[in-house]
Amino acid sequence: MQLKNIFKFNGGVHPDENKIASTRLPIAKLAIPKKLVLPLRQHVGHVAKVKVKPGDQVFKGQIIAEADGNISAAIHAPTSGRILKISEEILPHPSGLPDFCITLEADFKDTWIEKKPIPWKKIEKTQLIETLSQSGIVGLGGAVFPTHMKLKTNQKQTIHTLVINAAECEPFITCDDMLMRERADEIIRGSLIAQTILGAEKCVIGIEDNKIEAYEALKKAAQKTTVEITVVPTLYPSGDAKRLIYLLMGIEVPKEKRSVDLGIQVFNVATVAAIYRYLEFGEPSISRIVTITGAVKTPQNYEVLFGTPLSELIKAAGGSSNKQKKFIMGGPMMGFDLPSIDVPVTKAMNCVIESSPELFPTPKPVMPCIRCARCADACPVNLQPQELYWFSKSSQLEKAREYNLFDCIECGCCTYVCPSNIPLVQFYRYAKSEIIAQDKSKEAANTARERNEFRLARLEREKKERAERHAQKALGAQDKQAEDDKKSTIAAAMERVKQNQQENIKN
Amino acid sequence: MITALLVMIFLAILLGLVLGYSAIKFKVDGDPMVARIDAILPQTQCGQCGYPGCKPYATAIAKGEADINQCPPGGDAGAKALAELMGMEFKPVNEKHGVQKPKSVALIDESTCIGCTLCIQACPVDAILGAAKQMHTIIASECTGCELCLPPCPVDCITMEPVLENSESWKWKYPIYNIQKAQKA
Incomplete structure (x- = not known):
């Protein structure tokens, strides 16, 4: 394992890895639960459109909600059974607010719908992407962006390099590590498929140097293929797509541009494995590997069907070992506290950590900012976190935006190094969502203004039209009067003629 | 002395012409x-x-x-x-x-609506759909919550429903943390 040609990014931190506990045991399959709750919003973009109704019998792998528009993903039944209800349930989201979910009652027969492997080498690319939009595959690294959209390329955007993200830099999380150790073959094949679809010349896997076994497994699987494997130093947040691109290629993706604009596409290892399984076996996205770790009795990785209640996963891991019953979804750096343990496992759930006072002691009291600028040194995006903090704290939102608040990746390095224990990222999240809400209401105001102006113009036009009609009518009435006059004149003339004739006869 | 006067007069005329021209040419319509x-x-x-x-x-x-x-x-x-x-x-x-109220949208009780079109005429943003003797309904996404449709309704079938937070409109809250007492040294 050697580090070659690595371009180090600024900043970054190295928190305790805590990864060993959950890698001692192989990936286990979690039993099918009685009930599965499938949220319609498990991806970035439009909510999926429901295709079933309560009482319907469904097979494993059957589409129960289809993608609505381009940026959306389908949802499949993770096992066979009956649709119980479509209702609002609590989601694994920091808000803890309910959203629409399909509840499926398993029949424990686990009967597959007819699997249709896709001859991806033979069919046309546009058609292939169309099929992939039915696969339900989204970015499994945590961003949950519909994968078929990322495989689309056009004349303007040609992809020269495909980067496979195997860094998994957050502490505690080992789902990608275990996947690479056990299914390296699927990952390499999936990478080659994605490379072919994208038409990329190169495919590079970037992996942190703390995953030796995974690296060896990948290397073995990648023999005799063109896939390159590059080892990067273990430094959080090297798993951020733009940081990884910089590490591997020394290319910095400019502000307001995406890596695709530079000809680079990034996929997570689990995502390419899912692409492989879908095309080769016709198996849609119905499960994922989830790390359950922290204070649970036996930390381990499980292959979990989407929709499985989190409590089932906790039970399988030996149950919680402390009274606090606090669970974090994601890693300790970017994750959030789950609102309840009755939430379902979703496509975004890569890791669940049981919090305990030993692992995560109560944060020390927050002290005032002493302007030490350690956060600026740690920021991997080269922002000025201390300035952003002041602006966010005083709600000077425009100023925060000017200081590139939206380039912040919320990695939490600044919070990690802050000697005053200030929850910096929380301030940035607040400022960001406040700005987004303000922009939205401004847009709504603009629409209302347009609609009001249009209405006023319409009323004006209608008034004018009415006035014209009246004028016409009045004119018409005048004409009639004139005609009547004419008729009476003629009649009078006729009368005179008659009289004359009669007089003539008399004479 | 006379040259100076001439220069000043010439300049005054020239600048006057320029200003007069630009006042016509670059006139801004509306305020x-x-x-x-x-x-x-x-x-x-x-x-x-x-x-x-x-x-x-x-x-x-x-x-x-x-x-x-x-x-x-x-x-x-x-x-x-x-x-x-x-x-x-x-x-x-x-x-x-008036006082600031939380954002609301109007809601028509469709079973009570008699289809009089009075609310349609009152809506400033054309956010009500319907026709004479047909049921009316609010296009919630266009409703500004102005409440102008409430008074004209003869059967009082319109209510204002506050817009609740959902998982899409949810915002991160301003961080609040407790300040603890400093420990004595």
């Missing part, structure tokens, strides 16, 4: 100040300010006829922004015009 004020106003078109809409109110402010604190939907934040724009002292919203 740009009105547009800037209008951009701050929330476009509810509710008329609580005493003017028939946001634009008339903006025009009145620009002319100096109206005060900047007459817009309840804009709230104190709106009044502050107007004060900044106009270079005036901030004043909290005048309660005579």
Whole structure:
């Protein structure tokens, strides 16, 4: 394992890895639960459109909600059974607010719908992407962006390099590590498929140097293929797509541009494995590997069907070992506290950590900012976190935006190094969502203004039209009067003629 | 002395011509100040300010006829922004015009609606759909929550429903943490 040609990014931190506990045991399959709750919003973009109704019998792998528009993903039944209800349930989201979910009652027969492997080498690319939009595959690294959209390329955007993200830099999380150790073959094949679809010349896997076994497994699987494997130093947040691109290629993706604009596409290892399984076996996205770790009795990785209640996963891991019953979804750096343990496992759930006072002691009291600028040194995006903090704290939102608040990746390095224990990222999240809400209401105001102006113009036009009609009518009435006059004149003339004739006869 | 006078006169004529020409050529239609004020106003078109809409109110402010604190939907934040724009002292919203309410949209009880079209005529943003003797309904996404449709309804079938937070409109809250007592050394 050697580090070659690595371009180090600024900043970054190295928190305790805590990864060993959950890698001692192989990936286990979690039993099918009685009930599965499938949220319609498990991806970035439009909510999926429901295709079933309560009482319907469904097979494993059957589409129960289809993608609505381009940026959306389908949802499949993770096992066979009956649709119980479509209702609002609590989601694994920091808000803890309910959203629409399909509840499926398993029949424990686990009967597959007819699997249709896709001859991806033979069919046309546009058609292939169309099929992939039915696969339900989204970015499994945590961003949950519909994968078929990322495989689309056009004349303007040609992809020269495909980067496979195997860094998994957050502490505690080992789902990608275990996947690479056990299914390296699927990952390499999936990478080659994605490379072919994208038409990329190169495919590079970037992996942190703390995953030796995974690296060896990948290397073995990648023999005799063109896939390159590059080892990067273990430094959080090297798993951020733009940081990884910089590490591997020394290319910095400019502000307001995406890596695709530079000809680079990034996929997570689990995502390419899912692409492989879908095309080769016709198996849609119905499960994922989830790390359950922290204070649970036996930390381990499980292959979990989407929709499985989190409590089932906790039970399988030996149950919680402390009274606090606090669970974090994601890693300790970017994750959030789950609102309840009755939430379902979703496509975004890569890791669940049981919090305990030993692992995560109560944060020390927050002290005032002493302007030490350690956060600026740690920021991997080269922002000025201390300035952003002041602006966010005083709600000077425009100023925060000017200081590139939206380039912040919320990695939490600044919070990690802050000697005053200030929850910096929380301030940035607040400022960001406040700005987004303000922009939205401004847009709504603009629409209302347009609609009001249009209405006023319409009323004006209608008034004018009415006035014209009246004028016409009045004119018409005048004409009639004139005609009547004419008729009476003629009649009078006729009368005179008659009289004359009669007089003539008399004479 | 005479040259100096001539130069001054010549310059005065020249500059006068330039200014006169540009006054015609670069004439700005409408008051740009009105547009800037209008951009701050929330476009509810509710008329609580005493003017028939946001634009008339903006025009009145620009002319100096109206005060900047007459817009309840804009709230104190709106009044502050107007004060900044106009270079005036901030004043909290005048309660005579109403109080700021949480964002709501109108909802028609469709079984009670008799299809009189009176609310359609009252809606400033054409957000009500319906026809004579047909059931009416609100296009919720276009409704500004102005409440102008409430008074004309003869059967009182319109209610204002506050817009609840959902997982899409949810916002991260301002971080609040407890300040602890410093330990004695």
